[in-house]
Amino acid sequence: MKTVGVLTSGGDSPGMNAAIRAVVRNAIAKGCRVIGVRRGYDGLxxxxxxxxxxxxxxxxxxxxxxxxxxxxxxxxxxxxxxKKALNVMKVFGIEGMVVIGGDGSFRGAEELSKLGIPTIGVPGTIDNDLAYTDYTIGFDTAMNTVVEAISRIRDTSTSHGRANIIEVMGRHCGDIALHAGLAGGAESIIIPEVGLDIEQVCRKLIKGKNRGKLHSIILLAEGVGGAIELGATIEEMTGIETRATILGHTQRGGSPTAFDRVLASKMGAKAVDLLIEGKQSLVVGIKGNEIIGVDIEKALSIEKKLDKETYQLADILSM
Structure with missing residues (x-):
C-alpha cells in the first residue's frame, strides 16, 4: 500500500487530533503517502x-x-x-482509508470496504457507546470535564443549600453520567439503561436533608429527559430548591487527557499497521491493555450493556 487516506466523521471528540497525528506519522514511517480528507464523508x-x-x-x-x-x-x-466518493479516491490514488468516528462513521467505513477500498475504523466518540471496546477516544476527557463541573457546582450548591441537576450527554448510553457521577460523588445518577424513578430520587434528597446534608448533586443523562423539567418536578415534590445545569457541548471540547492522547495514538498507529498488513473491514479497540482489531459488522452487532456493578456501587456510596 502506497497511499492512505484519513478522515474524521460524526461528532468530534477530544483525542481525534492525536489519532490523526498517529495515522500520518506511522504511515509516513512505513513509506506511505497520506491524504487528509476534510469534513468527513461529505468532504470526500x-x-x-x-x-x-x-x-x-x-x-x-x-x-x-x-x-x-x-x-x-x-x-x-x-x-x-x-460512487462519487470512490471516484475521488481513485483520482487521489487512495488505496486504504482510516475512519475516525462513532457507529455511523463505522457503517460508512464498511461501505467503503465493500467498494474495494480497505478501511479501518478508529472509535472516536465521547459517549463510550461501542460495546466491543472498553473505551472510546474522548470518553475519559468528557468524564473529567463533568467531574470538574460537579466540583464547581457543589461549591455553590452547598452555599445555598440547594439540589442541583447536571445534565450530561448520553442519549442512549449512560456511561458519562455513571462514571462521572461515581467519581464526583453524585447522590443520584439517572441513565437511559435504568430510567427515572422520581420517587426514589426524592426520597434520597429528603433523607439527605434530614441528616444535615447541605447539598445534593443529581447526574442526568440527556436520553432520559430534560434537567429543567426534572428540577421543577423535584422542587414541587420535596420543597427543596433545585437548580439545573446543562453542560452540552462543553463535554466535547477542551484538551484531551493523557489517557485519551495515549489511547488515540495507539489506535491510530494500529489502524495503519492493519492496512499495511492487508486487513480491511476492521475497527480497532482496547480490551484490557491490548489494542485489538474486530470485524466491523461484528463490532456493531454487539449490544452495549449496563455495567451493573458500577451502577450498584455508585448507589451504595451515595447513601
Whole structure:
C-alpha cells in the first residue's frame, strides 16, 4: 500500500487530533503517502483532500476537536454519493482509508470496504457507546470535564443549600453520567439503561436533608429527559430548591487527557499497521491493555450493556 487516506466523521471528540497525528506519522514511517480528507464523508464526495506530511500534524496532540473538521453526510448514504466518493479516491490514488468516528462513521467505513477500498475504523466518540471496546477516544476527557463541573457546582450548591441537576450527554448510553457521577460523588445518577424513578430520587434528597446534608448533586443523562423539567418536578415534590445545569457541548471540547492522547495514538498507529498488513473491514479497540482489531459488522452487532456493578456501587456510596 502506497497511499492512505484519513478522515474524521460524526461528532468530534477530544483525542481525534492525536489519532490523526498517529495515522500520518506511522504511515509516513512505513513509506506511505497520506491524504487528509476534510469534513468527513461529505468532504470526500466534494474532493476536499490534501496531502499531509510530518509538519501537518505538528503541535496538535494536545488540541481538542479535529484539524480535519467533521460533518454528517446524507449524500454518502446513497449509492450515487458513494460512487462519487470512490471516484475521488481513485483520482487521489487512495488505496486504504482510516475512519475516525462513532457507529455511523463505522457503517460508512464498511461501505467503503465493500467498494474495494480497505478501511479501518478508529472509535472516536465521547459517549463510550461501542460495546466491543472498553473505551472510546474522548470518553475519559468528557468524564473529567463533568467531574470538574460537579466540583464547581457543589461549591455553590452547598452555599445555598440547594439540589442541583447536571445534565450530561448520553442519549442512549449512560456511561458519562455513571462514571462521572461515581467519581464526583453524585447522590443520584439517572441513565437511559435504568430510567427515572422520581420517587426514589426524592426520597434520597429528603433523607439527605434530614441528616444535615447541605447539598445534593443529581447526574442526568440527556436520553432520559430534560434537567429543567426534572428540577421543577423535584422542587414541587420535596420543597427543596433545585437548580439545573446543562453542560452540552462543553463535554466535547477542551484538551484531551493523557489517557485519551495515549489511547488515540495507539489506535491510530494500529489502524495503519492493519492496512499495511492487508486487513480491511476492521475497527480497532482496547480490551484490557491490548489494542485489538474486530470485524466491523461484528463490532456493531454487539449490544452495549449496563455495567451493573458500577451502577450498584455508585448507589451504595451515595447513601
Amino acid at each position: 464526495i466534494q474532493g476536499q483532500l490534501e496531502e499531509m506530511n510530518l509538519s501537518s500534524v505538528a503541535d496538535i496532540i494536545h488540541r481538542g476537536g479535529t484539524i480535519l473538521r467533521t460533518a454528517r453526510s446524507e449524500e454518502f448514504r446513497t449509492e450515487e454519493g458513494r
